[in-house]
Amino acid sequence: EAGVAQSPRYKIIEKRQSVAFWCNPISGHATLYWYQQILGQGPKLLIQFQNNGVVDDSQLPKDRFSAERLKGVDSTLKIQPAKLEDSAVYLCASSLRAGGRSDTQYFGPGTRLTVL
């Protein structure tokens, strides 16, 4: 079974530029998550999709971050404009069921963003 795919793996941009990350979850997984992992910290949830609807985006800085999951499969996370503090690894994860509390989340390799 193929895992969670993410691209690009690395991205370097200057502040105030825009950037987009792509994620393709494990086939058949209903729920998709975007986490932000700042160096030296554990991942923090940015947004959760259940099929193509948003379940939780309470921690998403909506003035600069946006995300969509068209057709309930792959997803794009965008930052516009980027700030220095957005430098982090952006992890995408997926889980099988919608709203399953015991479900395991499977993570992709992440995109390492550096904002100069």
Added chain:
Amino acid sequence: AQSVAQPEDQVNVAEGNPLTVKCTYSVSGNPYLFWYVQYPNRGLQFLLKYITGDNLVKGSYGFEAEFNKSQTSFHLKKPSALVSDSALYFCAVRDMDSGNTGKLIFGQGTTLQVKP
């Protein structure tokens, strides 16, 4: 509020010796607990989880974890460490305050260093 703590930034152990990586949690209600491992420039890999039942949970790569409700702990263990176990380990708890979402709250991580 739900939280998880990993009291050690780094754990050093000799190859062949038993290892323990500590995790304590604070939740309302019954906890759903997870352990993940992260190798350099890789995403998080699922090791094991506790949902209910037996307090000793067995997972991937010979790891196990012991759930202790009275001490609110979920320590990760392995009887005999390998150099290849050297990585960053994260404990996580399901956020039960956020309704029926899948949000995980992660600890800050513990670096395991296994020396030959």
